[in-house]
Amino acid sequence: MLLRPPRLEPGDTIALVAPAGPVRSRDTIERAIARLEQLHYRVLAAPHLFHNNGYLAGSDRQRLADLHRLFRHPRVKAILCARGGYGSARLIPRLDFDLVRSHPKIFIGYSDLTALHAALHTRTGLVTFHGPMAGPDLGRRDLPAFTLQSLLQVVTQPRAPGSILHPTQRAGIRTVRKGRATGPLLPANLTLLVSTLGTPYQPDFRNRILCLEEVGEPPYRIDRMLTQLLHAGLLQQAAGIAIGRCETSTSGSDAARATLEKVWEERLRPLRKPVIIGLPFGHTRFNATLPWGVRAELDATHGDLRILEPAVR
Template sequence: MLRRRFLQSAGLGAAALATPVVLASGDRQPPVRPAVRPPRLRPGDTVGLVAPAGIVYTRADLDEAVGHLDGLGLRALPGRHVLARDGYFAGTDAQRAADVTAMFADDRVDAVMAMRGGWGAARALPFVDWDAVRSNPKVLCGFSDNTSLLLATYARAGLVTFHGPNASSDLDGFSGESFRRVVMDADAATLRTSTTPLSGPATITSGRATGPLVGGNLSVLVSLVGTAWLPDLAGHVLFVEDIGEGIYRIDRMLTQLGQAGLLADLAGFVFGACPRCDPDSGPVDGFTLDEVVRQHVGPLGVPAFQGAAIGHTSRKLTVPLGAEAEIDADAGTLRLLAPAVA
């Protein structure tokens, strides 16, 4: 049964684009507000699997991803190039983009989910047919390097996208339940790490504020500064996360965002998971991660907290980019003001 689903992918792929879409210099349009909500997913719907970044190494990895979605009552349809290889990428830039375009254009497909992260999604962005994406709003979900695809889709198509599990993620328990509530149950959910509110050190600046959510992996988001793929962050609640970065690198990235003027007009700020973001080595002690985040975020004067279950963590929230939400920095929550799907 699962292998037959794999074979169905042969008819899905659009021909690889020969040249990228050319964007005029400075062509960075603010997303449409309110953003377009994609249709909700229902049991039995089909999720197109794409690999915009790193290699999917084995068919067993693909089998496992199909099983994860089957556990949520969803069908999987792999893209034509999902098992392709080109260096350390899952196919050429054009092939990876062609799968994304094909999934949005295919009427059989109800949602699009990235297989895994790594690196490479940003290289594929100029080859995506953004008119096809804009004309066929669908749930798009992933995290890590796929942050660039999520942000670009929000910026170029005005579509709510979902920073949540990749298809290779464990969709049991907390992560699967968060995905189900936000994407399938159309719940205006309160996003929190647990049923117990965060307290004390997690609050950076007290208060509540509202605005559309935006963000993702900090390293990837910073790499989009100055490109046409980063939406205007003004008025948004920005959330970021990362993994395996030295604290001085987190400091450097937050410094870049601040000096680029991208933090000045935020409605709120949330710092998510940062596993293996270790203290700097050297002859003297450096700053802690908590200290660095507070140095940059505290002076913004907007409600802010850290410690959210966003990003590279086994307990992973599904956070909709472009959806209006209320941040409560004292409770450590993001409350969706309306369902993120239609």
């Protein structure tokens, strides 16, 4: 059963936290804070937001304490991750799922945060949000209106958002196999999703709309991860598959990009289910917000993904 968090309203408090890698630029975070305050939200920084422990934002104990503090905090309505990187999965064994279940809140992030999405959703049923983070997204000088509007539409309105696309975002979407499919959303970074396999936090793939994104991985590694999912019989269970733009996963060359698209096609077309490539979500400036577990319709024939029910209450 889905556990929908309360919607975000003007004047509510959004907390910033770093459960994975350390903040790279304090200026970027400050721009994100200013942007949120201009939208009439209060912003609270977790105690260890700017800590640095090598490739981690503080020790596991500090990062976990921040998460628990924010889920317990009576005024915090949304928890926004600063960035991805690495480290989220290290926190999962000691996460207080009873605390999360009794204090459901909007939790937003992507990339490495896929590990926390999988654990929170699998153990509590909480609708979490694969969406823009403070550092790489909301703090950018050239933040597209599309990215911000998509986030606000999903977390502030207790009604079905409909299409994740704006008319200006339809270019570059390509159909691998036509058709329509309906099911709960499973949006994830491919590497982190594969890392959950065989763990108690592996999400349910059955009849899901699987939305995959990646960055910085050469085509052969994408092939290897998709092959692992195929060998595990998991891609076969999905109702339909949508691939993000993966804008920087091919080092920019047309030849490499063509090779990556060939990998997606060769691995996914034989599944005989709706598949499209190029939706705007994940590691891209145009980063739509996708709620975990909420029913959606993938229309691969016309290149669209529609969210069919509210993600918040």
